[in-house]
Amino acid sequence: SAVISQKPSRDICQRGTSLTIQCQVDSQVTMMFWYRQQPGQSLTLIATANQGSEATYESGFVIDKFPISRPNLTFSTLTVSNMSPEDSSIYLCSVVGLAGVNYGVEQFFGPGTRLTVL
Amino acid sequence: GQSLEQPSEVTAVEGAIVQINCTYQTSGFYGLSWYQQHDGGAPTFLSYNALDGLEETGRFSSFLSRSDSYGYLLLQELQMKDSASYFCAVCEDSSYKLIFGSGTRLLVRP
Numbered sequence: 001s002a003v004i005s006q007k008p009s010r011d012i013c014q015r016g017t018s019l020t021i022q023c024q025v026d027s028q029v030t031m032m033f034w035y036r037q038q039p040g041q042s043l044t045l046i047a048t049a050n051q052g053s054e055a056t057y058e059s060g061f062v063i064d065k066f067p068i069s070r071p072n073l074t075f076s077t078l079t080v081s082n083m084s085p086e087d088s089s090i091y092l093c094s095v096v097g098l099a100g101v102n103y104g105v106e107q108f109f110g111p112g113t114r115l116t117v118l
Numbered sequence: 119g120q121s122l123e124q125p126s127e128v129t130a131v132e133g134a135i136v137q138i139n140c141t142y143q144t145s146g147f148y149g150l151s152w153y154q155q156h157d158g159g160a161p162t163f164l165s166y167n168a169l170d171g172l173e174e175t176g177r178f179s180s181f182l183s184r185s186d187s188y189g190y191l192l193l194q195e196l197q198m199k200d201s202a203s204y205f206c207a208v209c210e211d212s213s214y215k216l217i218f219g220s221g222t223r224l225l226v227r228p
Contacts, residue, residue, distance in 0.1 A: 031214050042205065043161065043218045092160060096214045105149065105209075107216060109160040 002027060002095055004110040012116045013083055020079045021113045023093035028073035031096040033107070034066075036089045043092070049076040083117045090114050120144045122206055122219030129225045130196055138191045138222045140206035148209040150182050150189045151216065156202045164191065164204075193224075201226045 003026040032049040048056040055068035070076040094107045122142045130136040149168035153161040167182035179192040207216040
């Protein structure tokens with residue numbers, strides 16, 4: 001399995017500011033994703049983080065609001081820009097396709113970043 | 119549109135068997151996965167079905183009927199630690215992106 005860490009684990013931010021969340025994996029992976037989850041709710045996919053190129057965003061999510069970087073096969077960042085209280089949520093990264101695994105059925109999730117916007 | 123429907127809550131007693139259903143409507147279908155999530159924790163993978171039939175992994179089994187766009191997770195010999203939220207998720211294509219269901223909160227009582 002993969003060991004995935006996220007920083008920060010939680011933060012309280014002021015409206016209008018930006019926060020960058022980091023996701024680090026202990027081994028190379030094929031795919032990395034970013035999800036959002038309201039407490040007690042389901043997970044919603046924000047985007048696929050593509051290594052060396054622009055992320056692929058899902059409907060309702062745009063690069064200006066959620067810029068994503070993935071400089072290598074083990075690391076990605078998600079920035080939540082110009083935050084509003086509606087952005088308060090848990091943000092999770094997940095990975096698929098560990099090195100040596102032939103197919104990426106299983107997604108491994110990071111511990112999440114709990115964001116509160118005041 | 120895309121939708122995955124699950125019951126919102128299920129309650130069962132320790133030692134019993136419980137079935138959590140999932141019906142889906144998606145534009146594509148590669149397979150159906152199940153994830154468990156305890157309060158405050160990250161989702162963890164339980165099972166995956168790409169073909170019709172039953173997959174068994176210890177106390178947990180998962181079933182898929184592609185013709186009915188339906189699957190279920192079966193939990194046997196329930197334990198208190200099984201109290202958690204359970205999500206079905208569809209992989210639509212080779213991108214491995216997941217569309218998650220609304221989630222079922224399972225409460226196991228003594």
